[in-house]
Structures are given as structure tokens and as C-alpha cells.
Amino acid sequence: MNRVNALIAGCLMAIVAAQPAFAAVDREKLLTEPGVFGTFAVFKVDDSWWKLDKAARTFAATEVKAVFQKHGDNIITDTYLLRGLMGKADFFVRVHSTEMLHNQNFLVDLMGTRLGKYLANTYTFNGITKKPNYVPSLPDDLKTALKTPPDPGPKPYAIVVPVRKDAEWWLMPQESRNAMMKEHTEATVAYLKTVKRKLYHASGLDDLDFITYFETAKLDEFNNLIIALERVKENRHNKQFGSPTLLGTIRPMDEILEILAR
Numbered sequence: 001m002n003r004v005n006a007l008i009a010g011c012l013m014a015i016v017a018a019q020p021a022f023a024a025v026d027r028e029k030l031l032t033e034p035g036v037f038g039t040f041a042v043f044k045v046d047d048s049w050w051k052l053d054k055a056a057r058t059f060a061a062t063e064v065k066a067v068f069q070k071h072g073d074n075i076i077t078d079t080y081l082l083r084g085l086m087g088k089a090d091f092f093v094r095v096h097s098t099e100m101l102h103n104q105n106f107l108v109d110l111m112g113t114r115l116g117k118y119l120a121n122t123y124t125f126n127g128i129t130k131k132p133n134y135v136p137s138l139p140d141d142l143k144t145a146l147k148t149p150p151d152p153g154p155k156p157y158a159i160v161v162p163v164r165k166d167a168e169w170w171l172m173p174q175e176s177r178n179a180m181m182k183e184h185t186e187a188t189v190a191y192l193k194t195v196k197r198k199l200y201h202a203s204g205l206d207d208l209d210f211i212t213y214f215e216t217a218k219l220d221e222f223n224n225l226i227i228a229l230e231r232v233k234e235n236r237h238n239k240q241f242g243s244p245t246l247l248g249t250i251r252p253m254d255e256i257l258e259i260l261a262r
């Protein structure tokens with residue numbers, strides 16, 4: 001690393017260290033409330049990145065950390081390593097905030113870093129969280145099961161499945177969709193023990209209708225869950241299911257940056 005880079009890296013580290021330990025946004029609220037915008041930004045690191053010397057890659061990593069810190073007042077982020085499990089992508093960032101603009105500002109800054117110049121933004125999914133549409137129509141036992149899912153414990157894996165429904169689904173009367181979603185819930189409720197889920201509505205914000213997000217320690221159970229869902233009638237109305245499915249491990253950005261600097 002030359003002296004100028006070393007000096008800049010020193011300043012960036014000082015800025016990172018000076019940030020408050022807690023961001024102004026409430027993580028718990030953003031992860032549970034309706035009306036929150038979620039962006040999934042998926043990146044592939046260019047081959048030329050790995051030809052840079054280690055010092056240059058370490059320096060670039062410091063700059064990325066500063067970008068995460070800078071936006072901590074407006075957004076929360078979760079980071080995932082895909083490298084080794086997906087050919088077309090190395091990592092993705094899940095961004096949440098109450099304004100899509102905040103998600104965009106963060107991602108524009110991230111892409112503007114030195115590391116960003118080596119990143120191809122392979123996919124981006126945008127969605128919003130909403131109050132449940134179908135749960136109010138479910139029988140009480142299913143409602144109770146959904147309300148009090150047992151804590152699945154540590155969940156190292158994350159899976160993201162984009163979904164698009166067909167026109168017939170949207171044209172169907174509410175009662176018919178209620179009946180199919182009851183069947184959906186009956187087939188899946190047993191997996192609440194091992195799979196944590198989160199749903200984003202994407203119609204109009206993306207070429208999708210839903211972004212479905214899951215965390216689990218048990219990929220065998222997740223595989224069985226998907227097979228169970230493929231056997232319910234609602235599945236006939238999935239025009240797109242995956243393509244791509246993202247499978248990654250949940251890792252702090254520092255660890256991902258350390259892997260990219262190795």
C-alpha cells in the first residue's frame with residue numbers, strides 16, 4: 001500500500017471507530033413492521049479483483065465498512081456469502097428502511113467504492129412488507145401456531161425465492177385464494193420449528209409479485225418444505241418460483257470483506 005492509501009485508510013478507520021455503536025434506526029421495528037422497504041442486492045466480484053495485491057484489497061474493504069457506517073442512521077443491513085454455493089454471485093446485502101430512497105443511496109455509495117468498481121450487480125429484488133392478507137381468515141389453531149412459532153435457534157443458512165403468480169391467481173375471488181392459502185399454511189406450519197420466514201410484496205416495485213426469505217439450520221427440512229408446497233393447488237399459480245433461488249450463509253460484512261481480502 002502506498003503512503004497516500006495508508007493515510008486514507010487510517011482516516012477511514014478513525015471515522016469507522018468514531019461512529020456510535022447503535023444506529024438511529026430501530027432494527028427490531030424494521031424487521032417486524034409493515035410498510036418497510038426491502039432491497040436484495042446481489043453481487044459478483046470480477047476476476048480482476050483477485051489480481052490486486054492484498055494491501056489494495058484490504059484498503060478497499062475499509063472503505064466499504066465506512067459506507068455501511070455512514071448509512072446506519074437510515075437503513076439496516078444483513079449480509080450473506082453466496083460464493084461457493086452460487087456460480088453467478090459472491091454475496092448479497094439485504095437492506096431495510098422506511099424509504100426506498102435510503103436503500104438506493106446506500107447501494108449507490110457501495111457501488112461507488114473501489115470494491116464497487118469490481119462488482120457486477122447480478123440481481124436486485126425490491127419489495128415492501130405488509131400486514132397479512134390471509135391470516136385473518138385462517139382457523140384459530142393455525143393462527144395460534146403462526147403467532148407462537150418455536151425459536152428455531154441459530155440459523156446459519158438463508159434462502160431467497162422470488163415468486164410471480166399467474167393472472168388467474170389475481171382474478172380469483174378472495175374466498176378461493178383464502179382456501180388455497182389455508183392449504184398452503186396447513187402444508188407448511190410443521191416447518192415453523194426449523195424455518196424462519198419473511199414475506200415481501202413486490203408487484204409494481206419489481207418484475208415479481210413476492211420475495212420470500214427464509215433462515216434455517218436444516219436445509220433437509222427446507223427441501224421437504226418446498227416439496228410439500230409443490231403439492232398444494234396454489235403452486236399451479238406460480239408462474240415464477242426461484243430463477244434465481246439464492247442460497248447463502250449469514251455472515252457479518254467484516255467476514256465477507258475478510259474473505260474478499262484473502
Ligand code: HEM
Binds near residue numbers: 134
Ligand atoms: C414455515 C413455512 C411457511 C409458512 C408457515 C408459511 C405460511 C404462510 C402464510 C400464513 C401466508 C399468508 C400471509 C398473509 O396472510 O398474507 C403465506 C403467504 C405466502 N407464502 Fe408461505 N409459508 C411458508 C413457506 C413458504 C415458502 C417456502 C414459500 C415459497 C418459497 C412461500 C410462499 C408464500 C407466498 C408467495 C405467499 C404470498 C401469497 C399471496 O399473498 O398471494 N411460503 N405463507
